[in-house]
Amino acid sequence: MTLLYSIFVDPFVQMVQMPDLLAQTLWEGLVSGVLYALIALGFVLIFKASGVFNFAQGIMVVFSGLTLVGLYEKFAAAGFSGPLAAFTALALAVLVMLILAMVIERTVLRPLVNQPDIILFMATFGVTYLLIGFGEMVFGGDPKQMITDQLFLPRGAYDVAMLGGHVSFQKIDIAATVIASLMIAGLAIFFQKTRIGRALRAVADSHKAALSVGISLNQIWVIVWFAAGVVALVTGIMWGARSDVSFALQIVALKAFPVLILGGFTSVPGAIVGGLIIGIGEKLGEFYWGPLVGGGIESWLAYVIALLFLLYRPQGLFGDKIIERI
Amino acid sequence: MFYREAGQFKQSYAADQAIFPIRQDRIGLAVILLIAFVGIPLFGNEFLLASVMVPFLILALGAIGLNLLTGYAGLLSLGTAGFMGVGAYAAYKLSTIFPEVNILVWILCSGFFAAAVGAVFGLPSSRIKGFYLAVATLAAQFFLQWCFVRWSWLYNDNASGAIEVPARTLFGIAITGPSATPVTRYLVVLTIVVVMTLIASNIVHGRIGRSWMAVRDMDIAAQLMGIRLLPVKLLAFAVSSFYCGVAGALMVFLWLGAAEPAAFDINLSFVLLFMVIIGGLGSLIGSFFGAALIHILPIAIRMLPDALGLSIGAATVEHLTFMIVGALIIFFLVVEPHGLARLWQIGKQKLRVWPFPY
Amino acid sequence: MRAPGDKSGLKAGDTLLAVENVSLTFGGVKAISEVSFDIRKGEIRAIIGPNGAGKTSMLNVVNGFYHPQHGRITYKGQTRARMKPYQAASQGIARTFQNVALFRGMSTLDNIMVGRTLKMHRGLFWQMLRFGPAMAEEIEHRRVVEDIIDFLQIEAIRKVPVGKLPYGLQKRVELGRALAMEPELLLLDEPMAGMNLEEKEDMCRYILDLNNQFGTTIALIEHDMGVVMDLSDRVVVLEYGHKIADGTPDVVKADAKVIDAYLGIERGVSGPSQESEAT
Numbered sequence: 036m037t038l039l040y041s042i043f044v045d046p047f048v049q050m051v052q053m054p055d056l057l058a059q060t061l062w063e064g065l066v067s068g069v070l071y072a073l074i075a076l077g078f079v080l081i082f083k084a085s086g087v088f089n090f091a092q093g094i095m096v097v098f099s100g101l102t103l104v105g106l107y108e109k110f111a112a113a114g115f116s117g118p119l120a121a122f123t124a125l126a127l128a129v130l131v132m133l134i135l136a137m138v139i140e141r142t143v144l145r146p147l148v149n150q151p152d153i154i155l156f157m158a159t160f161g162v163t164y165l166l167i168g169f170g171e172m173v174f175g176g177d178p179k180q181m182i183t184d185q186l187f188l189p190r191g192a193y194d195v196a197m198l199g200g201h202v203s204f205q206k207i208d209i210a211a212t213v214i215a216s217l218m219i220a221g222l223a224i225f226f227q228k229t230r231i232g233r234a235l236r237a238v239a240d241s242h243k244a245a246l247s248v249g250i251s252l253n254q255i256w257v258i259v260w261f262a263a264g265v266v267a268l269v270t271g272i273m274w275g276a277r278s279d280v281s282f283a284l285q286i287v288a289l290k291a292f293p294v295l296i297l298g299g300f301t302s303v304p305g306a307i308v309g310g311l312i313i314g315i316g317e318k319l320g321e322f323y324w325g326p327l328v329g330g331g332i333e334s335w336l337a338y339v340i341a342l343l344f345l346l347y348r349p350q351g352l353f354g355d356k357i358i359e360r361i
Numbered sequence: 362m363f364y365r366e367a368g369q370f371k372q373s374y375a376a377d378q379a380i381f382p383i384r385q386d387r388i389g390l391a392v393i394l395l396i397a398f399v400g401i402p403l404f405g406n407e408f409l410l411a412s413v414m415v416p417f418l419i420l421a422l423g424a425i426g427l428n429l430l431t432g433y434a435g436l437l438s439l440g441t442a443g444f445m446g447v448g449a450y451a452a453y454k455l456s457t458i459f460p461e462v463n464i465l466v467w468i469l470c471s472g473f474f475a476a477a478v479g480a481v482f483g484l485p486s487s488r489i490k491g492f493y494l495a496v497a498t499l500a501a502q503f504f505l506q507w508c509f510v511r512w513s514w515l516y517n518d519n520a521s522g523a524i525e526v527p528a529r530t531l532f533g534i535a536i537t538g539p540s541a542t543p544v545t546r547y548l549v550v551l552t553i554v555v556v557m558t559l560i561a562s563n564i565v566h567g568r569i570g571r572s573w574m575a576v577r578d579m580d581i582a583a584q585l586m587g588i589r590l591l592p593v594k595l596l597a598f599a600v601s602s603f604y605c606g607v608a609g610a611l612m613v614f615l616w617l618g619a620a621e622p623a624a625f626d627i628n629l630s631f632v633l634l635f636m637v638i639i640g641g642l643g644s645l646i647g648s649f650f651g652a653a654l655i656h657i658l659p660i661a662i663r664m665l666p667d668a669l670g671l672s673i674g675a676a677t678v679e680h681l682t683f684m685i686v687g688a689l690i691i692f693f694l695v696v697e698p699h700g701l702a703r704l705w706q707i708g709k710q711k712l713r714v715w716p717f718p719y
Numbered sequence: 720m721r722a723p724g725d726k727s728g729l730k731a732g733d734t735l736l737a738v739e740n741v742s743l744t745f746g747g748v749k750a751i752s753e754v755s756f757d758i759r760k761g762e763i764r765a766i767i768g769p770n771g772a773g774k775t776s777m778l779n780v781v782n783g784f785y786h787p788q789h790g791r792i793t794y795k796g797q798t799r800a801r802m803k804p805y806q807a808a809s810q811g812i813a814r815t816f817q818n819v820a821l822f823r824g825m826s827t828l829d830n831i832m833v834g835r836t837l838k839m840h841r842g843l844f845w846q847m848l849r850f851g852p853a854m855a856e857e858i859e860h861r862r863v864v865e866d867i868i869d870f871l872q873i874e875a876i877r878k879v880p881v882g883k884l885p886y887g888l889q890k891r892v893e894l895g896r897a898l899a900m901e902p903e904l905l906l907l908d909e910p911m912a913g914m915n916l917e918e919k920e921d922m923c924r925y926i927l928d929l930n931n932q933f934g935t936t937i938a939l940i941e942h943d944m945g946v947v948m949d950l951s952d953r954v955v956v957l958e959y960g961h962k963i964a965d966g967t968p969d970v971v972k973a974d975a976k977v978i979d980a981y982l983g984i985e986r987g988v989s990g991p992s993q994e995s996e997a998t
Contacts, residue, residue, distance in 0.1 A: 373858075374858045374861045374862065374865075375854060375858055378854075378857060378858065378861065560847045560848075563846060563847055563848065563849035564843075564846050564847055564849075566849065567841075567846040567849055567853060567857060568832075568835075568836060568839045568841070568846060568857075569843065569846050570846075571825070571829055571832055571833050571836070572833065572836055574822060574824060574825050574829070575822050575825070575833045575836075577822075577824065578821075578822035578823050578824050578825065579820050579821070579822055579823070581784070581804075581820065582816065582820040582821070582822070583822075583833070584784075584803075584804040584805055584808075585782055585784070585804045585805075585807070585808055585813075585814060586808055586813075586833055586834055586836055586837070586896070586900065587805045587808030587809050587836055587837040587900070588805060588833075588836055589803075589805045596843070600843075643824065
């Protein structure tokens with residue numbers, strides 16, 4: 036009885052009694068949800084356009100953040116620091132992501148075109164290993180501080196007295212949410228309104244049909260991987276500003292998988308909504324139910340949420356019902 | 362020239378159904394087994410036995426387990442390390458609760474625990490497939506790893522949170538613990554791996570193996586042949602997890618000697634998946650090739666600078682290893698997406714018609 | 720080859736399968752509406768109609784892959800509610816597919832052996848040993864499969880992975896796989912699509928041989944009218960999910976509605992006439 040009480044009643048009592056804590060938990064869940072959604076967004080872009088389940092998206096986040104900070108450190112060591120150096124490093128990091136996209140297209144996608152999905156999936160593992168080795172060799176393996184101030188990102192927190200208590204909003208979290216929303220809006224416009232966007236959607240529907248009307252697959256792939264790289268860079272900056280830039284982020288990036296399951300592999304709104312559900316569900320679960328089993332359930336709760344959801348609705352949040360034909 | 366089956370007529374279906382229908386293959390296998398059981402223990406040094414052969418065989422066994430699931434039944438799993446961990450912890454608990462029973466019995470029994478856990482986590486496969494299922498198995502991976510950390514009963518409430526292998530003997534010879542010599546450990550592992558490989562080969566060549574492959578290739582048609590998907594898939598999960606569980610128990614008891622939960626983290630799952638893919642999906646011999654390549658390659662790379670007389674920092678070597686392994690994975694996938702097993706087949710075909718091109 | 724097991728005790732001419740008022744919809748789209756027909760034991764029953772008429776959906780309903788919203792299906796005197804495909808298989812319904820649905824990673828021999836799955840019973844323990852009873856069982860079924868291979872004249876491609884075979888042979892292997900189940904009711908979905916004349920002739924001969932020698936009941940979807948009219952005992956014609964005619968080939972051939980559906984003359988509407996595939 037006490038067990039049932041502590042599972043089904045007590046957490047909700049706590050929520051109602053201390054609404055400020057609930058609000059704080061929800062806000063934190065929302066922010067981590069936004070970041071999950073950003074990683075998932077990178078996945079979705081690539082999956083839609085090239086059908087590749089890109090395992091390397093997580094490492095691309097780390098790698099791009101590391102490139103930015105690493106370049107800035109090298110500049111600073113040469114006596115060139117401040118905002119100008121930071122933005123030069125940012126531009127160079129974008130350039131690096133473009134080069135990366137081109138190299139991947141050239142060496143991985145093009146030779147492996149028409150191979151089964153799992154082969155391409157494994158190839159992105161190869162990319163992951165390469166990027167880990169390369170990033171650590173060039174920039175070193177220790178965690179780095181994100182150059183928050185130099186990029187004019189805010190620090191500190193707003194303490195808001197509400198709901199009979201205090202809720203603290205980190206300024207960087209607010210900035211992350213705003214920037215993420217702007218980027219998603221920008222991508223949506225790009226997809227819907229531009230010629231390249233239309234070509235992209237065509238490729239997403241059918242590679243062969245797109246080829247037959249003269250769309251260059253190779254060009255589209257470079258654009259998509261570059262876009263995913265830029266999304267990764269933004270994610271890397273935001274995430275790096277909240278903790279620090281290190282390869283430990285890679286495991287966190289795996290959380291994008293349950294988000295993808297929830298939202299469907301090809302749905303951009305799915306990635307966003309899925310990210311928020313996972314982020315908030317995970318924080319609530321950890322905070323209110325975690326202590327019952329000794330805590331740390333954040334490491335698997337997201338997967339279990341996604342799994343239960345999947346059993347109920349195999350096609351994901353925004354997918355159409357699959358009718359199998361024979 | 363010498364590798365040609367011309368003149369070897371099979372006069373019964375039994376002969377035709379044999380796993381190695383060609384005489385030269387049987388001779389080759391006998392030679393390999395002879396080298397493995399006699400040659401390597403006699404002439405191998407401790408490094409070769411303890412750091413190369415034992416891990417290679419254990420990883421190959423784990424890869425076979427994953428290959429049964431992914432290569433034969435077509436169910437992608439990223440939870441292999443979790444199932445290996447179940448085997449390891451089960452063997453540890455069983456051998457500490459009942460120390461008088463022979464450790465080999467417990468190592469094999471631990472496979473049943475892994476099989477049960479595997480079957481439970483295989484249940485979602487009734488409704489989902491492909492990458493969606495892969496993510497579901499990630500849930501198994503993270504949940505099991507969390508159990509290994511939080512459930513202190515599993516490691517007998519050790520302060521360190523790790524499991525220490527007790528010393529155990531077989532016929533008075535130490536086979537686990539610090540006093541076991543590499544040769545005995547090698548021979549024990551080799552025997553188990555050879556026998557279990559044979560059993561796996563038997564399973565995949567019979568009715569059960571065929572129904573796994575049918576489900577993999579075209580599940581709708583398989584259903585209309587009278588195959589019930591869920592039992593077949595669950596059996597694949599159970600058998601696969603049995604192999605992984607035994608591999609996990611062997612890993613702790615005969616290779617590492619002690620293990621923390623981190624030994625069964627997601628990276629091990631990925632490493633095994635590499636082995637299966639690089640070796641060849643749906644090929645048992647490919648699992649050995651894959652394990653050899655992925656395990657021995659980094660060792661070779663680490664030894665290379667010394668051999669060449671170059672002095673490179675240990676960290677740099679580590680990073681280079683990562684990069685080279687990554688590049689090689691891509692290289693092998695580009696050259697032969699069907700894995701080393703396919704290269705092996707092509708090689709045999711070439712040998713068959715040698716010295717002519719075709 | 721053995722005659723298929725006849726456990727039902729039905730004589731030739733008795734109703735083997737009766738479909739009554741079956742309707743099937745996919746989220747608002749009506750694939751089949753209020754269709755009734757029967758299949759008698761020992762006959763060759765053709766189902767024809769323009770593309771999208773619901774023929775394949777009808778077969779899918781019969782072997783339990785789709786579940787109709789309305790109507791009843793009686794097989795061997797048993798009316799069933801919802802049936803799973805594997806249950807249909809175990810009751811003796813086998814089929815081939817419009818787009819070849821072979822197990823592409825397996826050899827011809829293994830593909831046909833899969834058809835024997837339901838008849839093999841040795842469990843995991845014997846399978847692990849692959850010795851004694853398991854091996855005996857394996858060889859016993861191999862013998863049956865070799866008979867089928869002989870019957871279909873595909874000895875040479877026994878060990879070839881089916882993915883490498885040309886289309887006509889794949890269709891033949893698929894027929895072999897269905898035969899391995901020793902079916903009482905064999906559903907053939909366009910067995911001759913995409914074949915050249917010789918291949919079609921071969922396939923026709925196999926179908927007739929099966930029917931004559933072993934008394935296998937066959938339901939057949941086919942677009943080649945010459946084949947349909949020559950082979951079948953009775954024909955049912957579907958159009959847009961409705962049944963428009965049913966009877967012997969001669970009756971159907973003369974039916975005004977059928978001529979309309981295929982040639983689209985009198986009503987002069989677009990739609991089905993554009994897709995007419997009558998030869």
